[in-house]
Amino acid sequence: xxxxxxxxxxxxxxxxxxxxxxxxxxxxxxxxxxxxxxxxxxxxxxxxxxxxxxxxxxxxxxxxxxxxxxxxxxxxxxxxxxxxxxxxxxxxxxxxxxxxxxxxxxxxxxxxxxxxxxxxxxxxxxxxxxxxxxxxxxxxxxxxxxxxxxxxxxxxxxxxxxxxxxxxxxxxxxxxxxxxxxxxxxxxxxxxxxxxxxxxxxxxxxxxxxxxxxxxxxxxxxxxxxxxxxxxxxxxxxxxxxxxxxxxxxxxxxxxxxxxxxx
Amino acid sequence: xxxxxxxxxxxxxxxxxxxxxxxxxxxxxxxxxxxxxxxxxxxxxxxxxxxxxxxxxxxxxxxxxxxxxxxxxxxxxxxxxxxxxxxxxxxxxxxxxxxxxxxxxxxxxxxxxxxxxxxxxxxxxxxxxxxxxxxxxxxxxxxxxxxxxxxxxxxxxxxxxxxxxxxxxxxxxxxxxxxxxxxxxxxxxxxxxxxxxxxxxxxxxxxxxxxxxxxxxxxxxxxxxxxxxxxxxxxxxxxxxxxxxxxxxxxxxxxxxxxxxxxxxxxxxxxxxx
Amino acid sequence: xxxxxxxxxxxxxxxxxxxxxxxxxxxxxxxxxxxxxxxxxxxxxxxxxxxxxxxxxxxxxxxxxxxxxxxxxxxxxxxxxxxxxxxxxxxxxxxxxxxxxxxxxxxxxxxxxxxxxxxxxxxxxxxxxxxxxxxxxxxxxxxxxxxxxxxxxxxxxxxxxxxxxxxxxxxxxxxxxxxxxxxxxxxxxxxxxxxxxxxxxxxxxxxxxxxxxxxxxxxxxxxxxxxxxxxxxxxxxxxxxxxxxxxxxxxxxxxxxxxxxxxxxxxxxxxxxxxxxxxxxxxxxxxxxxxxxxxxxxxxxxxxxxxxxxxxxxxxxxxxxxxxxxxxxxxxxxxxxxxx
Numbered sequence: 001x002x003x004x005x006x007x008x009x010x011x012x013x014x015x016x017x018x019x020x021x022x023x024x025x026x027x028x029x030x031x032x033x034x035x036x037x038x039x040x041x042x043x044x045x046x047x048x049x050x051x052x053x054x055x056x057x058x059x060x061x062x063x064x065x066x067x068x069x070x071x072x073x074x075x076x077x078x079x080x081x082x083x084x085x086x087x088x089x090x091x092x093x094x095x096x097x098x099x100x101x102x103x104x105x106x107x108x109x110x111x112x113x114x115x116x117x118x119x120x121x122x123x124x125x126x127x128x129x130x131x132x133x134x135x136x137x138x139x140x141x142x143x144x145x146x147x148x149x150x151x152x153x154x155x156x157x158x159x160x161x162x163x164x165x166x167x168x169x170x171x172x173x174x175x176x177x178x179x180x181x182x183x184x185x186x187x188x189x190x191x192x193x194x195x196x197x198x199x200x201x202x203x204x205x206x207x208x209x210x211x212x213x214x215x216x217x218x219x220x221x222x223x224x225x226x227x228x229x230x231x232x233x234x235x236x237x238x239x240x241x242x243x244x245x246x247x248x249x250x251x252x253x254x255x256x257x258x259x260x261x262x263x
Numbered sequence: 264x265x266x267x268x269x270x271x272x273x274x275x276x277x278x279x280x281x282x283x284x285x286x287x288x289x290x291x292x293x294x295x296x297x298x299x300x301x302x303x304x305x306x307x308x309x310x311x312x313x314x315x316x317x318x319x320x321x322x323x324x325x326x327x328x329x330x331x332x333x334x335x336x337x338x339x340x341x342x343x344x345x346x347x348x349x350x351x352x353x354x355x356x357x358x359x360x361x362x363x364x365x366x367x368x369x370x371x372x373x374x375x376x377x378x379x380x381x382x383x384x385x386x387x388x389x390x391x392x393x394x395x396x397x398x399x400x401x402x403x404x405x406x407x408x409x410x411x412x413x414x415x416x417x418x419x420x421x422x423x424x425x426x427x428x429x430x431x432x433x434x435x436x437x438x439x440x441x442x443x444x445x446x447x448x449x450x451x452x453x454x455x456x457x458x459x460x461x462x463x464x465x466x467x468x469x470x471x472x473x474x475x476x477x478x479x480x481x482x483x484x485x486x487x488x489x490x491x492x493x494x495x496x497x498x499x500x501x502x503x504x505x506x507x508x509x510x511x512x513x514x515x516x517x518x519x520x521x522x523x524x525x526x527x528x529x530x531x532x533x534x535x536x537x
Numbered sequence: 538x539x540x541x542x543x544x545x546x547x548x549x550x551x552x553x554x555x556x557x558x559x560x561x562x563x564x565x566x567x568x569x570x571x572x573x574x575x576x577x578x579x580x581x582x583x584x585x586x587x588x589x590x591x592x593x594x595x596x597x598x599x600x601x602x603x604x605x606x607x608x609x610x611x612x613x614x615x616x617x618x619x620x621x622x623x624x625x626x627x628x629x630x631x632x633x634x635x636x637x638x639x640x641x642x643x644x645x646x647x648x649x650x651x652x653x654x655x656x657x658x659x660x661x662x663x664x665x666x667x668x669x670x671x672x673x674x675x676x677x678x679x680x681x682x683x684x685x686x687x688x689x690x691x692x693x694x695x696x697x698x699x700x701x702x703x704x705x706x707x708x709x710x711x712x713x714x715x716x717x718x719x720x721x722x723x724x725x726x727x728x729x730x731x732x733x734x735x736x737x738x739x740x741x742x743x744x745x746x747x748x749x750x751x752x753x754x755x756x757x758x759x760x761x762x763x764x765x766x767x768x769x770x771x772x773x774x775x776x777x778x779x780x781x782x783x784x785x786x787x788x789x790x791x792x793x794x795x796x797x798x799x800x801x802x803x804x805x806x807x808x809x810x811x812x813x814x815x816x817x818x819x820x821x822x823x824x825x826x827x828x829x830x831x832x833x834x835x836x837x838x839x840x841x842x843x844x845x846x847x848x849x850x851x852x853x854x855x856x857x858x859x860x861x862x863x864x865x866x867x868x869x870x871x872x873x874x875x876x877x
Contacts, residue, residue: 007349008349010346011345011346011349011350012346014339014342014343014346015343015346015347015358018339018342018343018419018423019358019361021415021416021419022361022362022365022416022419022420023361023364023365025373025376025377025380025416026365026368026372026373026376028376028379028380028386029372029375029376029379032379039384040378040379040382041379041384041385042379042380042385042386082277082278082281083278085274085275085277085278086274086275086278086279088274089270089271089274089275090275092265092271093265093266093267093268093270093271093274094265094266094268094271095268095271095272095274095275096268096271096272101275101279104279104282104283104287105275105278105279105282107282107286107287108282108286110473110518110521110522110525111286111290111518111521112477112494112514112517112518112521113477113479114477114479114494114497114498114514114517115290115293115514115517115518116286116289116290118293118497118501118510118514119289119290119292119293119514120285120289122289122292122293122507123288123289123292123293124285124289138285139286141281141285142281142282142285142286145278145281145282149278161265174270199367202369203368203369203370203371205370205371205479205480206477206479206480206494209479209498210501210502220369220370220371220480223369223371223375224371224480224483224484227375227378227484235375236375236379238372239369239371239372239375239376240372242368242369242371242372243368243369243372246364246367246368246369247364247368249367250360250363250364250367254360434622434624434625434627435620435622435624436620436622436624437624437625437626437627439586439589439591439611439618439620439624440618440620440624440625440626440685441612441626441637442590442591442610442611442612443589443590443591443611443612443614443616443617443618443686444612444617444637444638444641444685444686444689445612445613445638445641445642445689446612446637446641447610447612450612450641451612454637455626458628459626459627459628
């Protein structure tokens with residue numbers, strides 16, 4: 001690459017502006033979260049933790065936070081249980097109708113989330129009496145499956161099949177070879193898929209939009225509803241907490257696995 | 264060792280059946296609903312949907328915002344990606360981390376920040392009034408501009424990340440070769456960099472465009488009922504008006520848009536159209 | 538040294554804090570072929586990229602045909618560059634790769650067709666116009682890179698290790714082809730290489746570089762037979778370089794041999810075949826022996842450290858592990874100005 005002084009200066013200026021645009025708003029949120037006044041404002045009018053405390057006192061936030069966590073963990077695990085065998089089969093075995101399988105498995109990427117929610121509401125929850133919570137779980141699992149397959153497939157690509165053959169020659173069964181030789185080697189990919197899946201599900205709105213009901217609501221849906229009727233800094237405080245949580249996740253994930261390789 | 268088709272089939276079957284029954288089938292049933300008229304199959308629902316001026320307006324706004332957001336992300340994305348590729352490798356890792364961070368943060372939180380910034384008493388209005396450029400608060404929220412800004416912030420990182428990897432894969436010295444052969448910076452970009460990073464641009468563009476036209480949170484929070492996009496319109500029609508037919512029409516439009524963008528653009532990227 | 542067709546004076550180039558080229562002066566006549574020779578990291582490629590305009594010097598000037606081009610951008614210099622990696626445009630056909638510079642110059646369609654055909658014929662690639670670079674062999678890609686650079690008729694052609702990615706046979710073939718091309722075109726050429734044989738075979742003049750400075754320059758024969766420093770001597774195949782001190786030959790680690798006769802130089806150097814084996818005042822242990830076809834190479838452990846010697850294949854052999862007499866005859870030695 002060619003480097004000249006004016007390019008260097010222009011490059012850094014561009015980056016500074018882009019990062020200000022992308023990251024700056026979070027500084028604003030954190031400022032607004034620490035606001036002592038009754039409306040979200042930046043710069044804050046006095047510093048106070050009252051709205052951060054208030055977040056934990058809102059009953060519905062607490063309930064939906066835990067629901068979101070369990071939903072994210074459950075649907076990510078389900079997506080991995082279904083997705084890892086697919087990634088493995090597509091990488092190693094001749095699969096009848098390979099392209100069709102690939103099409104089905106990547107379909108949720110092409111279909112906007114809101115439609116999945118609406119379809120399940122109209123054609124599963126209402127006519128078949130599937131409980132909303134189960135439908136929500138199903139929808140999230142479907143949404144995460146393609147990502148689980150893709151991330152695991154990426155780490156399988158770097159793994160030569162002959163190590164399994166070696167394991168079988170040494171007396172392992174196919175399943176044994178997979179568990180003892182393949183799984184440990186794609187562990188980082190699976191961990192990365194888990195983190196990405198968790199974050200995607202936890203932050204998901206459109207899929208869940210139609211699949212909430214009495215007692216069943218996810219945190220982001222609750223936040224949207226709360227924002228519609230109330231204009232106080234508690235949403236800012238909650239947003240700031242979520243942003244800090246994501247920062248922690250990214251830092252830990254980057255340190256553990258270098259997650260930037262998988263996004 | 265890996266020749267047994269039955270094992271392959273057994274491994275992909277659970278996920279495939281799960282998605283067929285729990286995802287593909289319900290979605291297809293929903294979409295087919297948009298093609299049912301009083302006397303069987305018809306485009307009746309589409310005709311009636313587009314007969315409403317508001318619906319037309321929302322459709323074109325969605326397309327317009329999708330295109331504008333994609334173009335903006337492409338232009339800014341190239342500039343930022345060039346700058347990143349030109350930094351030392353150690354700084355590059357940190358910069359990429361900073362680009363990934365916002366992708367991991369709740370879009371509700373990311374969008375909410377713009378309420379604080381663009382609101383009646385927000386940063387921008389304070390600045391405008393402080394500089395004497397406006398007498399009273401200027402309406403910035405619930406405008407197309409606000410939605411545009413929110414969408415660009417949401418999707419820019421995706422474009423920059425794909426362009427960074429495209430530029431990193433540029434063969435060694437081709438830019439220098441173009442320069443030495445007499446190309447100016449713009450000619451070097453148009454004749455060498457652009458064709459060689461086209462695939463990355465198209466992949467990034469697909470992600471941004473489909474993401475923008477199917478966005479829900481951003482138009483819901485920053486546009487409200489004044490600046491509807493297709494997804495917010497869908498939600499409004501179905502849950503407020505109980506109009507499931509319009510809902511399935513919008514659903515079909517969104518799926519077609521998303522699908523054709525994916526397929527078409529990928530074909531363009533793969534082709535060697537000379 | 539500021540006259541000449543190409544004149545570099547006081548050229549200093551740096552990456553961040555490290556100086557890659559330090560106050561370099563070099564002048565070239567029109568039509569001359571100069572080889573910049575040196576190990577990797579000696580600054581030869583950096584120098585060439587500065588001449589091409591791809592690097593901005595920290596200090597010094599570059600003059601081409603009497604004009605100061607130090608601050609002229611790369612695309613306005615009229616200098617051709619053949620990259621080590623070839624840097625062919627992978628999305629363009631052979632024809633379009635070669636036509637690239639002509640199109641930018643606004644050359645007419647007919648003339649582009651004529652000139653591209655002409656250079657492709659010159660490098661023997663007629664009929665390959667529609668191929669993509671990835672459909673060509675390494676040697677063919679090399680020829681396209683060459684054709685692309687000469688078709689615009691540059692006043693100066695720079696070649697950056699152009700043959701290093703080819704196999705040995707092709708390298709020899711391309712070497713003579715390059716020489717032919719240079720004579721046909723009469724273009725001034727700077728040829729960067731780390732291969733002394735290439736430099737000797739091609740260049741009118743060799744410039745040996747070391748750590749950003751010129752170590753020695755001169756016609757190939759002079760540099761080959763009369764290296765001035767141990768660095769150049771080793772590069773030219775004088776494997777044994779010893780300092781002369783108090784009537785002894787001294788190795789860098791301080792071990793030494795008595796010197797037979799008097800030397801009028803601070804250091805002496807011998808090629809392997811200049812070392813006499815089987816007779817002489819010194820003895821050494823044979824560490825290793827390799828058969829090279831025409832000759833046999835020995836590695837000796839002497840009182841002044843390891844010495845490489847070469848003997849004809851039909852000469853008597855010496856077994857590894859045995860002790861052998863040897864001589865470092867003054868007549869075969871190169872007289873160095875410096876032992877470093």
